[in-house]
Amino acid sequence: MAGSLTEAVRRGPAGGSEPRPAPAVVRLLLRVAGVVARRALLLAVLLAFVFAAVELLPGDAATATSERGESAADLAERRHLLGLDRPVQTRFWEWMTGLPTGDLGTSARGESVAGLLDRPFPNTLLLGGLALLVTLVASVALGCWAAVRPGGRTDRAVSASATGVLALPEFVVAVALVLVFALWTDWLPAVTLTDADGSPASWEMLVLPVLALAIPQIGWNVRIVRAALADEAKAPHIETAVLDGLPRHRIFTHHLLPGALPTIAAGLATSTGMLLGGAVVVETIFNYPGIGSVLAGAVTDRDSPLIAGVVAVTGAVITGVLLLADLVRAWASGGRS
Amino acid sequence: MTVAAALSTRRGTVLRVLPALLLTALALAGPWLVPHAIDAPVTAPYAEPGGDAPLGGDQLGRDVLSRVLAGGRELVVTSLLVAVLVTGVAALLGAVGALRPAVGRFVERAADVLMLLPAVLGILLVTLSWPDGGRLAVVTAAVVLGVPYAVRLVAGAAAPVAASGYVEAAAVGGERLWYLVVREVLPNLRATLLALFGLRFVAAVYLVATAGFLQVGPQPPAADWALMIRENSAGILLNPWAVLAPSIGIGLLAMSVNLAAAALVPATGRKAVPAL
Numbered sequence: 001m002a003g004s005l006t007e008a009v010r011r012g013p014a015g016g017s018e019p020r021p022a023p024a025v026v027r028l029l030l031r032v033a034g035v036v037a038r039r040a041l042l043l044a045v046l047l048a049f050v051f052a053a054v055e056l057l058p059g060d061a062a063t064a065t066s067e068r069g070e071s072a073a074d075l076a077e078r079r080h081l082l083g084l085d086r087p088v089q090t091r092f093w094e095w096m097t098g099l100p101t102g103d104l105g106t107s108a109r110g111e112s113v114a115g116l117l118d119r120p121f122p123n124t125l126l127l128g129g130l131a132l133l134v135t136l137v138a139s140v141a142l143g144c145w146a147a148v149r150p151g152g153r154t155d156r157a158v159s160a161s162a163t164g165v166l167a168l169p170e171f172v173v174a175v176a177l178v179l180v181f182a183l184w185t186d187w188l189p190a191v192t193l194t195d196a197d198g199s200p201a202s203w204e205m206l207v208l209p210v211l212a213l214a215i216p217q218i219g220w221n222v223r224i225v226r227a228a229l230a231d232e233a234k235a236p237h238i239e240t241a242v243l244d245g246l247p248r249h250r251i252f253t254h255h256l257l258p259g260a261l262p263t264i265a266a267g268l269a270t271s272t273g274m275l276l277g278g279a280v281v282v283e284t285i286f287n288y289p290g291i292g293s294v295l296a297g298a299v300t301d302r303d304s305p306l307i308a309g310v311v312a313v314t315g316a317v318i319t320g321v322l323l324l325a326d327l328v329r330a331w332a333s334g335g336r337s
Numbered sequence: 338m339t340v341a342a343a344l345s346t347r348r349g350t351v352l353r354v355l356p357a358l359l360l361t362a363l364a365l366a367g368p369w370l371v372p373h374a375i376d377a378p379v380t381a382p383y384a385e386p387g388g389d390a391p392l393g394g395d396q397l398g399r400d401v402l403s404r405v406l407a408g409g410r411e412l413v414v415t416s417l418l419v420a421v422l423v424t425g426v427a428a429l430l431g432a433v434g435a436l437r438p439a440v441g442r443f444v445e446r447a448a449d450v451l452m453l454l455p456a457v458l459g460i461l462l463v464t465l466s467w468p469d470g471g472r473l474a475v476v477t478a479a480v481v482l483g484v485p486y487a488v489r490l491v492a493g494a495a496a497p498v499a500a501s502g503y504v505e506a507a508a509v510g511g512e513r514l515w516y517l518v519v520r521e522v523l524p525n526l527r528a529t530l531l532a533l534f535g536l537r538f539v540a541a542v543y544l545v546a547t548a549g550f551l552q553v554g555p556q557p558p559a560a561d562w563a564l565m566i567r568e569n570s571a572g573i574l575l576n577p578w579a580v581l582a583p584s585i586g587i588g589l590l591a592m593s594v595n596l597a598a599a600a601l602v603p604a605t606g607r608k609a610v611p612a613l
Contacts (some may be wrong), residue, residue, distance in 0.1 A: 042446075046453045050462065057467035057474075167539045167595035168588055171550050175566060175573075175584045183574060270452070277455030281547055285570065295461060299552055304466040311462055315453040322452070 035326045043319045044096070050311050051095050054304045055088060082106060104309035108301055113309035116294055119198050121313060124283065124290035126199075128275045130206060131213035135275075136268055138218045143225025144252070150230065158222060166219030170278040174212035174285045181208060192288040200288065209286045213278050217271045224267035228260035235259060262329040269318075269325035276314045353600035356593040361417075364409030364590070371403035375560045383575035393576040395569050405582045408560040409590070411472075412549065416541035419476055423483040423541070424534045428526070430484070431491025432518040435499035436508075441492050448485035456482050456544055457551070464553035475554050479544045487533055494529040498522050535598030542594055546587050562586045 022030075079085050083106070095105055104113035146158040165173075182190035192205040200206055232238065233256060241251045283292025291310055298306040373379050373390075380394035387393070392401035434441030451459075456479075463478035464470060470477070498504060504521050512521075523530070548554040549563030557564065562583035569579035 042450050043453060045446075045450045049450065050454075053462055054466045057463065057470070059466065059468045163595060163599060164592055167543060167591040169543050169546050169550070169563075169591065171547065171563070171566060172584050172588045172591070175570070175580055176588075179573070179577060179581065183577070273452065273455040277457030280457055280461075281550060284551075296551075298465060299461070302465050302468045304462070307458065307462050307465050311454060311458050314455060314458060318453045318455075 031330060032327070035330065036323065039319050039323050039326070043315055046315050047096060047099060047312055048092075050308050050315075051092055054308050055092075059302070059304075082108070082110060099312055104312060105305045107298075107306045107309075108303040113306055116306065117291060117309065117313065120290045120294050123199055123288065124276070124279050124292070125317070127206065127209055127213065127283070127288065127290060128272070128279050130210045131217070131275050131279075132268065132272060134210055134214040135217045135221055135271060138214070139221035139225050139268075140264065142218070142222045143229060144257075146222070146226050147229040147233075150233075155226075159226060162219040162222040162226075164219070165215055166217075166223070168216050168219075169281070170212050170216060171281050171285060173215050174208070174282050177208050177212055178285070190286070192286050194289050198289055205286075205288075209279075209282050209288055212282045212285070213275055216278075217274055220274075221264075221267050221271060225260070225264055228263035228267075229256060231263075232256050232259040258332060261332045262325075265325040265328040269322045272321040273314075273318050276317065350600045354597040357590075357597035360590055360593050361413050364413040364586075367406035367409055371400075371406050373400040373403045375399065375404050375407045376558050383569075383572035383579065385576055386578055392578040392582050395565065395576075395579045396572055401565075401576070401579050401582055404560040404565060405562070405586060408562045408565055408583060409586055411555055411559070411561055412542065412545055412563070412587070413590070415472060415476060415545045415554075416538055419479040419483065419541035419545065420534055420538040422476070422480045423487050423537045424530060426480065426484050427487030427491050427533065428523055428530055429518060430488045432495050432499070432522040432526070433514065434488060434492040435495035435522065436504075436514065436517055444485060444488045444492065448489050451482060451485050454482070456540075457547055460544060460548050461551065461553060464548065472554070475545060475548050479541055479548075482544070483537055483540060487537060490533055491526065491529065494526055495522055498525045532598065532602040535594070535601045539591065539595045539598050542587075542591050546591075 076085070083091065098105065102114055104117070107113050107116060142158050142162070146155040149155060178190045181188045188207050189205050190208070192209070193201045195201045238251065238255055238259075241255045246255075279290060280292040280295050282288070283290045284296050287293070295307065295310060297303070376399065378394070378398035379400050380390050380398045382394060382396055382398045384390065384394035384398060390400045390402060392405065395401050395404060430440070430444060434444050454462075459482045460475060460478040463481075464474045467474045499522055504517060507517055507521050545554065546563040549561050550567050552564070552567065555561040555564055557568065565583040566580050566587075569576075573580045
């Protein structure tokens, strides 16, 4: 406490003689670089954590795929083939340095994890990306609609249904959607058929999986949008704008929404992880050709290197989205911290 | 607030907590109410409802009603266990974090890192790396993944308490850290901790049910709602109830628990967005 006080006193009068601050562009670049470096470091820590989890928990890829009656020598042989007999530091170094180059390690069956994921993963990203888009549009629209008249009938109905759906597991939503839209009314297909290059054959097959993923997240984000708008509405500059007699829609689009934007972006960024995790579940229901179907095989094989690779790739994607949210916040705050 | 208003608020809270309590009790008592054995066929596979089996048969012809009654206990018990553990660990760590800022910063960073790991993938990572872990693996994963967020919430609520005069007085008086945490800080966070427990139960139901659906939780022939949905989805056209009934079970449990958790959030610190 005393240290910071003397610091402030020393700085106060000497402020004029300090070197001039760097130009705005340099400051902005430094700021962006700092944000990127911080996110990259967090991702690296996650990857180390993933390696440690696979390493420290009992059982490894060689025992997981062992068949009954297999001798210890066979096991040691496969452990050698998979490179599991080398020192742990070597394998950790290889895993960490391989990741940035796209090498995600070797699955328990001895295949390249990157090779197993390179076709399904874009499909999962498409599914998750569409669900995120639907979530964004629906939650901002519903949140704004509810916020127009706080405490009104619309507000209560929207908020109550949002609370109702946000805790539902995706597979329960998916079952309900399949029953209603595929089996009873026959409007949309219940399973995804793929064409020759392994992607969904038509857009209709994406509708139900995207909805099953998006509905719980819409519930979650509607509440965030609604709360962010309510917080922002209490800010003094909104009152000033109202007293100045600006039209309501202009206050909404030019004063209220920009202020609430960082919170909304952060909420959506949080949803990205839920969407990618939920995609694994939803894909198995709709037989969608994404990482979910790859992981369903990993469950039967107890293939831990494969799931570690999937976690690494999704971690990188979520890092990217969080980075965007960071930049939105930096942009919206206009250089103020 | 008048006495009448306080009473009516309290009655409102009770009314909103009640469905969750009833459903939890029913799920816990369910295995004693089953009309048929849960592991022996009584009908043809995917038989339609009727006669002896009011909800029809499942993929092996076992009674769906019996399996639905029996299939909620494991989910509820595991979720309650996860919620209790997460709340307990988070309460201690959060209070310590509020009293010792270095610990608080460490937990903050841990939450930032875990944000990159979707809970569903985290639970798969742990259960696949630990094939013999069984229920313990699911509980461990759910606790590890849930604690950092919960600590954040507790630390936020504990910060003003930790800065208050009587805690400072006790600290200056030479009381040990555990005494400050257990006797000075935590008793003042009862309302927050109760709400946190509710929110963690919601999150645990989601996670444990999803683990069951991904076949890394209970294994066949166990009766489990999430596993039933997975096993019987092939016959959804023949006997929809084999899938629909457990879905309704999980859906109602998730919704009622969420309703209760929302009602438990203290009115003064109530935010529209509880941190799950």
